[in-house]
Amino acid sequence: xxxxxxxxxxxxxxxxxxxxxxxxxxxxxxxxxxxxxxxxxxxxxxxxxxxxxxxxxxxxxxxxxxxxxxxxxxxxxxxxxxxxxxxxxxxxxxxxxxxxxxxxxxxxxxxxxxxxxxxxxxxxxxxxxxxxxxxxxxxxxxxxxxxxxxxxxxxxxxxxxxxxxxxxxxxxxxxxxxxxxxxxxxxxxxxxxxxxxxxxxxxxxxxxxxxxxxxxxxxxxxxxxxxxxxxxxxxxxxxxxxxxxxxxxxxxxxxxxxxxxxxxxxxxxxxxxxxxxxxxxxxxxxxxxxxxxxxxxxxxxxxxxxxxxxxxxxxxxxxxxxxxxxxxxx
DNA sequence: CCATATAA
DNA sequence: TTATATGGG
Numbered sequence: 001x002x003x004x005x006x007x008x009x010x011x012x013x014x015x016x017x018x019x020x021x022x023x024x025x026x027x028x029x030x031x032x033x034x035x036x037x038x039x040x041x042x043x044x045x046x047x048x049x050x051x052x053x054x055x056x057x058x059x060x061x062x063x064x065x066x067x068x069x070x071x072x073x074x075x076x077x078x079x080x081x082x083x084x085x086x087x088x089x090x091x092x093x094x095x096x097x098x099x100x101x102x103x104x105x106x107x108x109x110x111x112x113x114x115x116x117x118x119x120x121x122x123x124x125x126x127x128x129x130x131x132x133x134x135x136x137x138x139x140x141x142x143x144x145x146x147x148x149x150x151x152x153x154x155x156x157x158x159x160x161x162x163x164x165x166x167x168x169x170x171x172x173x174x175x176x177x178x179x180x181x182x183x184x185x186x187x188x189x190x191x192x193x194x195x196x197x198x199x200x201x202x203x204x205x206x207x208x209x210x211x212x213x214x215x216x217x218x219x220x221x222x223x224x225x226x227x228x229x230x231x232x233x234x235x236x237x238x239x240x241x242x243x244x245x246x247x248x249x250x251x252x253x254x255x256x257x258x259x260x261x262x263x264x265x266x267x268x269x270x271x272x273x274x275x276x277x278x279x280x281x282x283x284x285x286x287x288x289x290x291x292x293x294x295x296x297x298x299x300x301x302x303x304x305x306x307x308x309x310x311x312x313x314x315x316x317x318x319x320x321x322x323x324x325x326x327x328x329x330x
Numbered sequence: 331c332c333a334t335a336t337a338a
Numbered sequence: 339t340t341a342t343a344t345g346g347g
Binding site: 039042047050054056058059299300305 | 345
Binding site for chain 2: 034035039
């Protein structure tokens with residue numbers, strides 16, 4: 001999932017208040033997959049409505065968005081379009097992994113291995129078109145804008161950040177940096193405690209940011225060279241060169257020997273990705289009626305829970321709009 | 331993940 | 339008030 005630049009980039013813990021009043025371009029697929037992986041019951045099953053339709057992603061999207069707005073953060077979701085054809089091999093591999101995970105999950109449930117149940121269930125997540133369109137309807141009802149990317153969502157989110165239509169791109173993956181996002185925000189969430197897969201150990205998860213210029217300066221690389229390093233290690237478009245890790249990749253690129261590896265054409269996918277200017281970011285007024293319609297009537301959410309959440313949403317929207325117009329005024 | 335109830 | 343448990347759809 002995405003390029004692994006974790007060993008190379010320096011991250012800085014930030015407080016959510018540093019994002020107050022600022023639009024943040026959130027990679028929608030990335031966050032929805034996270035919700036599907038995490039929002040599950042004890043047997044690893046997803047939350048579903050009475051008709052058996054998955055709702056975990058909607059729960060996550062709804063409550064997370066409200067929490068962000070309450071913090072003054074303005075989420076702008078970016079949805080993927082058609083994946084570049086060069087990604088087909090990667091996507092096929094992911095399907096295989098998921099098929100295997102479903103088998104392992106079933107076996108773990110039958111044998112009652114609790115840790116494995118969770119582990120394998122998380123790997124089976126699949127986002128359908130219906131789940132994505134439900135997510136869009138929820139956002140519409142909340143008055144939260146989203147952008148349709150022609151191709152990769154990460155690329156479009158990075159483009160928004162480059163154009164300063166967004167203050168940052170938010171994702172767990174580092175690809176936005178390769179696509180040129182000047183600022184990447186990871187772990188854009190409130191709750192700070194998460195359980196480690198291994199044992200009953202809890203780690204504190206903090207929101208962090210990665211500044212592209214700082215990364216490049218620290219490594220003494222250009223963005224193009226950072227892309228070269230990533231391609232040698234492996235990205236969503238290529239498996240990487242066997243036996244080459246971050247350290248060796250850095251050396252190769254700095255010695256100017258990248259072109260010996262036949263990956264030159266792939267660079268363009270990151271340096272000139274398919275993005276569009278055809279979008280409008282406008283925050284609207286939430287519609288309690290539409291929210292109740294899609295969440296409660298259509299998908300069996302609890303009315304009392306949704307009502308109190310909507311109350312928070314309306315209040316947060318009012319103050320955030322006020323804050324923004326004030327910012328624009330001064 | 332998040333909200334809510336309950337314990338401490 | 340804060341920490342932990344559990345159900346959510």
